[in-house]
Amino acid sequence: MSYIEVNKTxxxxxxxxxxxxxxDAIKVVNGKAVIDYNLCTLCxxxxxxxxxxxxxxxxVEKKIDLSNYKGIWVIIEYFDGxxxxxxxxxxxxxxxxxxxxxxxxxxxxxxNTEPAEDELKKxxxxxxxxxxxxxxxxxxxxxxxxxxxxxxxxxxxxxKPKIVLFLGTIxxxxxxxxxxxxxxxxxxxxxxELEINERNNLLQIRPTYGGKVLATIETPYSCPQMASVRxxxxxxxxxxxxxxxxxxxxxxxxxxxFISVKNLKKVLMIEESDDIFETPVEEAKVVYCIGxxxxxxxxxxxxxxxxxxxxxxxxxxxGVVDEGWADISQQVGQTGVTIRPELYVxxxxxxxxxxxxxxxxxxxxxxxxxxxxxxxxxxxxYCIVADLFEVIEKMKNYSLALQ
Ligand SMILES: Cc1cc2nc3c(=O)[nH]c(=O)nc-3n(C[C@H](O)[C@H](O)[C@H](O)COP(=O)(O)OP(=O)(O)OC[C@H]3O[C@@H](n4cnc5c(N)ncnc54)[C@H](O)[C@@H]3O)c2cc1C
Numbered sequence: 519m520s521y522i523e524v525n526k527t528x529x530x531x532x533x534x535x536x537x538x539x540x541x542d543a544i545k546v547v548n549g550k551a552v553i554d555y556n557l558c559t560l561c562x563x564x565x566x567x568x569x570x571x572x573x574x575x576x577x578v579e580k581k582i583d584l585s586n587y588k589g590i591w592v593i594i595e596y597f598d599g600x601x602x603x604x605x606x607x608x609x610x611x612x613x614x615x616x617x618x619x620x621x622x623x624x625x626x627x628x629x630n631t632e633p634a635e636d637e638l639k640k641x642x643x644x645x646x647x648x649x650x651x652x653x654x655x656x657x658x659x660x661x662x663x664x665x666x667x668x669x670x671x672x673x674x675x676x677x678k679p680k681i682v683l684f685l686g687t688i689x690x691x692x693x694x695x696x697x698x699x700x701x702x703x704x705x706x707x708x709x710x711e712l713e714i715n716e717r718n719n720l721l722q723i724r725p726t727y728g729g730k731v732l733a734t735i736e737t738p739y740s741c742p743q744m745a746s747v748r749x750x751x752x753x754x755x756x757x758x759x760x761x762x763x764x765x766x767x768x769x770x771x772x773x774x775x776f777i778s779v780k781n782l783k784k785v786l787m788i789e790e791s792d793d794i795f796e797t798p799v800e801e802a803k804v805v806y807c808i809g810x811x812x813x814x815x816x817x818x819x820x821x822x823x824x825x826x827x828x829x830x831x832x833x834x835x836x837g838v839v840d841e842g843w844a845d846i847s848q849q850v851g852q853t854g855v856t857i858r859p860e861l862y863v864x865x866x867x868x869x870x871x872x873x874x875x876x877x878x879x880x881x882x883x884x885x886x887x888x889x890x891x892x893x894x895x896x897x898x899x900y901c902i903v904a905d906l907f908e909v910i911e912k913m914k915n916y917s918l919a920l921q
Contacts, residue, residue: 520560520577524551528572535564535573587680587741589622590615593670595689596629596652597660601641604749604801608683609645611712611752618714621680624649626673628666628693630658632768639764646757653769660689667696669771674701679742681720683712686748687798694746705744706735710751719743729853729872749800750856750879798855799848802831805859807850807877810837811866811887811906818843821865824910833857835867851876865906869894 531549543557544564551564551573565573590612594605605625612623625647627633633652642650653673658666674682674697684694686708698705706722713721715736720743722735737743799805806825812818822832834844836851850857851873862880867873869885869892877883878897885898886906895901902909 520575522553522555522558522560522565522573522575524553525572525574526550528570530570530572532569534567534569538563538567582741584680584739584741587678589624589677589679590619590681591624591626591674591679591683591742593626593628593682593684593690593693595660595685595687596627596631596633596654597658597689598629599631599634601627601638602685602687602689604687605685606645606754607749607752608685608747609647610755610757611747612681612683613646613755613757615681615712615714615720619680619718622649623647624651624679626650626670627652627654628658628670629654630656633766635766638766639761642764643759643761644756646759648759648763648765650764650766651769652766653771655771661692663689663693663696667693667700669769671697671700673769674742682742682744684744684746686746690746694744698744701742703740703742703744704735704737705746707746709745709747712745712747720745725852748855749798750858753879797831799831799833799850800855800857802857802859804828804830804861805833805850805857805863805880806830807833807835807862807864807867808838808844809835809864809867810841811868812838812843813866815841815843817907821906821910824914830861830863835870835873864894864898865910867894868892869897 529550531546531551533546535544535551536546540563541557541559543554545552560575562575565575592605592608592612595602609623609625616623625642627650631654633654638650653666653669655665655669684690691707694705694707706724709722709724711723713723715721717738719736719738722745724733725731726733806821808818808821812821818838825832832844832848833850834848836849836853838844839846839849849855852875853872854876856876858879860881861884862877862882863884863886865886867885867887874897883898884900884902885892885894886902886904886909887894888903888905890903
């Protein structure tokens with residue numbers, strides 16, 4: 519653990535540290551620098567600016583008794599009365615880990631909704647979850663998660679779970695690092711596999727170096743051990759128990775209101791465009807995936823428009839994302855998202871192994887490619903060997919004929 523200290527004997531009250539502090543965390547009082555530990559982020563700017571080396575940041579070894587930490591928590595977002603369904607994939611994985619580590623699984627709902635107890639008991643009994651905690655406050659939001667992270671971190675510090683798992687959604691990706699910082703532990707983001715080893719520690723496995731290497735990360739000296747996992751990496755598995763066995767605990771939030779947005783020094787702009795919460799690729803039931811075969815940005819836009827008219831969510835290959843035609847959040851595959859839609863249709867996608875990894879569990883795969891040797895045909899349920907633009911014209915005519 520790091521801490522910062524001012525050596526009062528050396529300090530000359532020159533104000534240099536005050537000038538460089540971006541967080542207003544230092545004042546000179548009676549000729550000596552005084553640090554506000556609530557505001558200080560340990561960024562070290564003052565240490566560098568001090569002409570007499572009066573400010574130091576030092577490390578102290580944090581000794582914690584790991585045997586006090588028990589249980590696996592799965593954080594699930596619960597906003598506006600809706601549970602994030604992909605959370606049950608993580609719950610199912612947690613059940614598997616719990617069998618190996620002999621721990622209990624707790625689902626921790628975080629959001630702005632008071633839990634509907636009967637409904638939640640029924641849902642969680644299907645997944646074998648006996649303990650459900652609800653951490654909620656009407657002011658919690660999906661995009662600005664400081665408040666939720668404050669409350670959740672305090673609960674973690676009190677209850678001491680051994681493992682905490684987050685879903686890699688917009689909310690989870692924002693919340694998890696804030697919680698990790700507050701409870702002073704590590705976090706492995708975007709894991710593709712989780713295991714328990716012989717020391718009963720969580721192994722956090724994820725691709726690194728652009729997907730070329732699989733790294734296995736163990737956190738043996740700090741707790742909780744934390745990881746996030748993208749939706750659709752794990753499979754949902756039901757494990758029914760009696761409804762009466764499920765206990766819902768409402769975690770009281772003492773503060774009556776949160777004003778973290780107002781407290782922020784500068785809000786640049788939060789633009790809630792129509793598509794910010796548009797169905798993400800990993801949650802879509804119908805995905806049209808666009809590959810380099812479309813030939814240009816114009817070709818991409820034409821197929822993307824066609825997809826939207828058909829109610830499909832647009833995904834892309836890495837080649838297309840590298841060209842700048844699509845956003846990285848749309849990339850499917852080893853270094854993108856993993857999807858399991860009811861229907862996946864590819865337009866000019868070759869089917870490289872790095873791409874197939876992310877789509878192979880789709881329920882029905884339709885591939886359109888003008889080269890009959892394209893590897894995607896090996897896993898497709900329906901293979902259309904043709905020019906993709908001609909196929910689209912035929913599909914348009916077909917849907918017109920149906921109207
Ligand atoms: C470490 C690593 C990680 C990677 N991660 C990912 C990943 O997450 N996701 C991913 O997608 N890729 C990933 N890749 C890249 C991957 O290997 C392929 O290069 C990429 O998927 C190819 O994209 P594509 O199919 O769009 O393009 P191409 O391979 O160029 O295929 C284009 C296809 O379009 C067809 N075509 C051309 N014109 C037409 C037409 N008019 N009508 C019909 N068909 C046509 C062609 O026959 C061809 O098969 C990764 C690579 C590496 C090395």
